[in-house]
Amino acid sequence: FMGRPAVSIHMGGKPVMDQKPFEEKIQQHIGVEFTKVEDVTVEGFKGITCTWEKSGKKYYGMFLEEKVGGMRIIHFFDCRAPADQFDALQDGFVKTAKSAKK
Numbered sequence: 001f002m003g004r005p006a007v008s009i010h011m012g013g014k015p016v017m018d019q020k021p022f023e024e025k026i027q028q029h030i031g032v033e034f035t036k037v038e039d040v041t042v043e044g045f046k047g048i049t050c051t052w053e054k055s056g057k058k059y060y061g062m063f064l065e066e067k068v069g070g071m072r073i074i075h076f077f078d079c080r081a082p083a084d085q086f087d088a089l090q091d092g093f094v095k096t097a098k099s100a101k102k
Contacts, residue, residue, distance in 0.1 A: 010078040026063045058086035062097040
């Protein structure tokens with residue numbers, strides 16, 4: 001009930017049944033607009049990295065799309081820190097997300 005720690009990395013996969021565009025599903029997942037977006041491919045999965053701000057925290061995320069039959073899975077790496085600490089931690093967040101493998 002306490003939620004995530006202020007500095008944290010949250011990873012997982014989210015099955016998606018509808019056919020909304022990939023970036024629209026991510027925006028729905030994070031609940032705010034991106035501040036920076038870049039395309040990325042990891043282990044053959046296409047996706048994006050992005051940053052955003054919400055409730056006094058800054059985030060770095062990597063989202064990858066996997067197609068499984070008629071469904072999609074969005075794999076996510078969601079890194080966050082208080083806004084005043086984020087810049088010092090961002091390189092570590094990026095390195096962690098880029099270390100993703102199948």
